[in-house]
Amino acid sequence: MNMLHDRAIINVEFNMAPFSTAERKKRRSLELSSSIKQTFEPVIKTTLYPRSQIDIYLQILQHDGGDLQACINAATLALIDAGLPMIDYVCACTAGSIDKEPIVDLNHVEESSDSPELTVAILPKTGKVNLLQMESRLHVDNFESVANLASEGCENIYQILDQVIRDRTKGLLKQMKQ
Template sequence: MSRLELITPEGLRVDGRRANELRKITAKTSVFSQADGSAYIEQGNTKCLAAVYGPREVRHRMQALADRSLINVEFNVAPFSSSERKKRSKNDKRSLEVAAFIRQTFEPVILTSQFPKTQIDIYLQIFQNDGGLLQSCINAATMALVDAGIPMLDYVCACSAGCIDKEPVLDLNNLEESADTPELTVAILPRTGKVTLLEMESRLHVDKLASVTELATEGCMQIHKVLDGVIRQNTEHLMSRLNA
């Protein structure tokens, strides 16, 4: 499919969205009773589950850090998550790369100095992949960390944007990603606007970089409103149960 066919003359994309529209987001927390914190998120047809354990004793004592907690991220994609039906282990090169991006995103945000010589584990599982995989993982991990009560400087909200036929578009789906669309993923701290991740694997003309980055940042702010609403609703529910 050519890029021209990804946007109709009326300005609509293949899934009916406008260029600056997010996919529908559904999210909830406390989905695992065994985990210290957990969350589930759907961004369009991309479905991600996150579980957080810790702070807890470091698995291997040699890895313990005297001044802060060690953050461990494990990422896995279910074989049935896409039409490829390709089995990918957690030690797959791409999986390790995504896990590294997520760890680097959260290391400056989690107040790890409060938990020296401990380990915080973040487990991420993709059940369905329809584009925006990295952003979904980051948003799910944020909610799971909040659910676990782990102190952070702020929410971390991520969103992708790209450029189709010289027009910036928000929150790419799998079909748009598969058409070699330049894609940029941004993760920010909403209160300060600080960027904690900026990731791009394809070429984007420098003239479009500012507009695509700005659109992705606007998407992050919209996602923050959704995630914050879910967290507040869950907190109110817990408080009402405690007071009952």
């Protein structure tokens, strides 16, 4: 076991339920686990937990497309709910291009049509890009519009996640007062 004496280790396990998709091919779960781990390592304040391990378990029950960004957004909510200190939210969104028209939040059909796909994860307070992953080729003329659309999607997701966290916190405060 790799133990770090000055900070916590982040462990990510990604699994797709066998019944989640009609396809029987093996998904690239190790690649997705690694991408998610690399996305959260600079964001979680691991130095506050020396000689510890933070486990993130992600299970896809229904594959409708957008696995990576859905897992990143769900992990962000779970880590905040668990009370782990982070420097910022991590918000992810995917955009692509169909017939040279940029689209956001691709579904399974759009993903499997060999259309270009770009996943972006940002830290909304600073605007830093924490993950940029392309699944297929995207013409350079379309890259900027697709990347901007994905970033706008991340900003929209941030607004939703932040509101959910604030509502949950208000609900917990009401329960504590009772």
